[in-house]
Amino acid sequence: MSVNLGQEISRRRREQKLTQEDLAELSDLSVNFISRLERTKDQNVSIQKLDSIAQALNTTTPDIINNAYRSKKVKNDSTPDNTPVFIQKVTNELRKLPADKAERVCKSLIVLVKEINS
Template sequence: MNINLIIGNNIRERRNQLGLSQEKLAEFSNLSVNFISKLERTNGQNISIQNLYQIAFALQTDVNSLLAQTGSEYQEPASEETIPTPNVQLLTRQLELMEPQQAERLAKNFLQILAEIK
């Protein structure tokens, strides 16, 4: 089987397991919906290792799991490494894009809220 088809099938399978739409995956991975759609349905869409890493991170998995030919089912990564959820990743990315002082103020406020919840 073509590696592009394997990757596309594994992405679709994992995305469905997580209950994510293509739109959410695109948002979480900072890629376009069109790109995600082409990856999942054709073998003509090539992907860079950087984009594959972004998708794997958004899908809370590793690149090896997206490359593995496993039949028709996605398999969880063997690693016990904790991967942040898509919303945590998106929040982190947003904080990284802010001015450092503003990001620090928001992070401090988030930590205070969390301390009050405990």
């Protein structure tokens, strides 16, 4: 059975209305890498890079691999995560911080949003 991880990644990226540039930024990978992965059958991708892509797409590496192996072309009726790109970008940056710093940033953001709304 043939598997094409790039097709699955491309499908998920498009479901979330992300560009290749958005996905590259969210996963800390190059646009060239994302583009090559999606358009070729080159499956020479490290588990670390696949993990980065999965995290950026709000899913798991096993889920991407399992769906790539499925041969049936049944449309998924589940609603894709419609989180706006800017929230995904903030979340991605927060994940890079140690937990205590991420918590402080989140508390500051909450205070700021409450000030703006009042």
